[in-house]
Amino acid sequence: MEALLSNVDWTEIGWASWDTLVMVGMSLLFSVVIGLPIGVLLFLTGKRQLLEQPVAYAVLSFVVNVLRSVPFIILLIVMIPFTVMLIGTSLGVAGAIPPLVAGGAPFFARLVETSLREVDRGIIEATQAMGASVRQIIFGALLPEALPGIIAGVTVTAITLVSYAAMSGVIGGGGLGDLAIRFGYQRFQTDVMVITVALLVIFVQVLQMVGDRLVLYFSRK
């Protein structure tokens, strides 16, 4: 066993795992905080919806599509000047978060839009008939009804962010991806590579499981 994993420094692995956790956690938080209102706006301004607004929808949709169509590895590089402007560095855990949010927020916004569209139109109509304002329809009916779908969206976004976070190792982002690239790839330490990949697999499995449980808990259908 010792010989098999001769290059593995467990303290290093521990710190890298923690870094990945922080990167994913923080970028998920910001992705949700930014993506949720964008998703709600996308839904509301869409065709035949409450605040139908073709121009606003087209603009918002275009921005989201642009961010989503740039391959993340390119987005990482493009974002460097903005990241430096925003937090002073483009390196390490902190430097990885802005590009992760730039990738995660629009992704999550689309998922929110989709799950809101799945809410039965009849429920919106019924709420309207009760004399609800648009704000009341959003917070009283739409978001609670779409909650299971939104939670599933958070899960998918979190998992996407795990792989994005690993990718950020390429530009000096830190975390398990950084470890895999510096040791596993550049120094041919296959054992480090295997361990980091295994940890990432476990991380994703846990996220999915927790997400599924939560969706089940909030589903009343």
Add this chain to the structure above:
Amino acid sequence: MIVFDQVQKSYQVGGRAIPALQPTDMTIETGEVFGIVGHSGAGKSTLIRLINLLEPPTGGRILIDDEDITGYNPARLRDFRRKVGMIFQHFNLLSSKTVADNIAFPMKLAGTYSKAEIRERVQELLARVSLTDHANKFPSQLSGGQKQRVGIARALACRPTILLCDEATSALDPQTTQSVLNLLADINRELGLTIVLITHEMDVVRRVCDRVAVMDAGRVVEMGPVSDVFLHPKHPTTRDFVFESENIDDEELEQDLAKADGRILRLTFKGESTYKPLLGSVARESGVDFSILSGRIDHIKDTPYGQLTLSLVGGDLDIAMKQFEAADVHVEVLR
């Protein structure tokens, strides 16, 4: 009182205006149960949604208790909608809220009720729709009939003066339909609520409505008290609806009549006259013999009615006719 004054509605589809409701005049009295029947696409969904402006009209005025609601600003419109309950074919309950929370929802939206008031009102409504034991269940755990009763309780929460029913029984089985209709009739009687219901089943109209409008292709083609429209339908669409609900085959009936001898009369008994033992005494005194070719006997809302098609042979027909009329029986000579 709900008054439609030349109300019309058309939809813009690809730059063209597709009419859904032709200019319509209509008055629905306070406290009555008003039915609107029509096939799908006849414009009845549009019509009912005009009453709470879920669909704004493209022309005309809608007066509720002498106030034109089409000029309301959004805040005013929201206040107005609280006084108009609505129930739906597919119930449209919030799946994420319990039965009690669904019923409390419109009161919470109104923002003018205290927590204690809401709790008390919810209990009262749960009792009214006999769902007290199901207060903490979620809609997915209820049967269709129970869901519709939650819908009714929710619609009544803010003490509306008008209740709109959008195909409220179309997704229910016959037995459940009956119990939901009974509940609606009770509510109408006890609370004096005006009920407007749309349906494609004449039977629903017969059981609960006072007056009915029949719609075809965006137009009201016949309107009047249910007994008139139901027993003496004039427009072909109305005849279709009545015959369909009564299982009458128009052609078969014609053939039967062609085979019969003598005069053919259609007698309509309504209310008290339904119970009078009339045919025997008329036959004895006028000397006519009769045979019954077809007949239907049932209730329109709470009023019993009978409609018989007879062929009369021999005797003195004039005496017979006079006696029928003297007994408040409506007589039509078919041949």
